[in-house]
Amino acid sequence: MARRFRDFGIAPWLVSACESLNLTTPTPIQQKAIPLILKGNDLIGTAPTGSGKTAAYCLPILHHLSADPYGVYCLVLVPARELAFQIADHFSALGAPMRAVVKVVVGGMDMLTQSTALANRPHVVVATPGRLADHLKNPEGSAKQVFKQLKVLVLDEADRLLAKCFEPDLSVILEAICPRSQGRQTLLFSATVTESIKQMRHLFSEDKMPLVNAHGADGADGEGDDDAAGEVPVKHLQQRYVFLPSTFSVRLAYLRHIVDEQLGAMEREGHPHGQGIVFVATCETCQLLTTTLEHLGVSVTALHSLQNQRRRVASLGKFRSGVSRILISTDVGSRGLDLPKVGFIVNFDLPHLTDAAATYLHRVGRTARAGRQGLAVSFVTERPRDVAAVHAIEAKIGKQLHAHETNEDEVLKGLGKVSKAVNKAQLLLSEVGFDQKVEERKKKRKRGEGQGQTANGDDADKARRV
Incomplete structure (x- = not known):
């Protein structure tokens, strides 16, 4: 060797x-x-x-x-x-x-x-x-x-x-x-x-x-x-969950609390430039979370597929350089990216596709890299698909997720401020035409499905050529 x-x-x-x-x-x-x-x-x-x-x-x-x-x-x-x-x-x-x-x-x-x-x-x-x-x-x-x-x-x-x-x-x-x-x-x-x-x-x-x-x-x-x-290196990764209502503002209040908690903990441990990633299911949620957290004074940037390439490169550059300490990302940021300062990730939305467990592993793999310590916190709501996703994830990693302790009273104290910030963010995104971009994307996808843009070719033929 x-x-x-x-x-x-x-x-x-x-x-x-x-x-x-x-x-x-x-x-x-x-x-x-x-x-x-x-x-x-x-x-x-x-x-x-x-x-x-x-x-x-x-x-x-x-x-x-x-x-x-x-x-x-x-x-x-x-x-x-x-x-x-x-x-x-x-x-x-x-x-x-x-x-x-x-x-x-x-x-x-x-x-x-x-x-x-x-x-x-x-x-x-x-x-x-x-x-x-x-x-x-x-x-x-x-x-x-x-x-x-x-x-x-x-x-x-x-x-x-x-x-x-x-x-x-x-x-x-x-x-x-x-x-x-x-x-x-x-x-x-x-x-x-x-x-x-x-x-x-x-x-x-x-x-x-x-x-x-x-x-x-x-x-x-x-x-x-x-x-x-394909198993995640759980030795250096703490994997936890928070059970909470599906209401957007409530989840965001918990997110704000956990972000402040983890950034503060890293600073006390001698990592003043520590960072975190928040994964979401859609571009719409990604931009809304980012704009809302900006209103709340969080150092944050977004990464999603509705951004043009220049903006995506700039956003990732801001995060890599430490200008932004929190990255809100869809699954375009869940694979392969080496971001060594990431000490924690939050699954604001759990993955729900047929490969939910594999997607989860790639997401949490953005932290606890190369032997470093890391934390992954997943938000689990009362929705049946969340419960199913947790079961699939636990079966994949061979262990149960542990509850992440949070002070509910402390979280809910900031709910009013968070709700106002969400309203401001929604108004701003509507004014700049982001809602229109989302609708155009949905229409484009529907047209693609209507034209029969589906997978083709058999595995044997593909294997011979790969």
């Missing part, structure tokens, strides 16, 4: 790059995955959030790329724009000594500029499926020719990318890139192993697509069973 990065046999300049970025000791997923990727193996890598999965594939890819730095060598697909920029930063930082050219292709950015960047054949492309598929479907563009000599395809957050909603775009991409039969390497990484990933592995056969499981301390052989993979 490699104790240092030089023990992998990667290029000396890459070892130096690791040292300059304070990467000194390989993590378990890096120890297990890097040797296999260097050999050219396909694999599925699974490890806790914050355990270095990006570097686990970034380092061997850059090692091989440096031997022949011509054309698009690697394509990394991710489900969210913010994650794309973060991964691109990893490649750029580690690949700086060899002047690796990395380009991001995501929605919300100028298509022509992206098309020109692709035509120039960057070494690494990090993309979201929808925008890359748009380029590949453009009959006047040259994107189809760009990926014909592709050497490595990475699906980061593979459990999400293999969901039905991404199938049409993923099929377009797989048709356009160099096929596996011509030696293209395929790497799937995820914090959780879902049924779609298990099916993919079964269709490949275990020998051709080994599961590299770095959850827990065991598994020194580099593999683990499916059922053990």
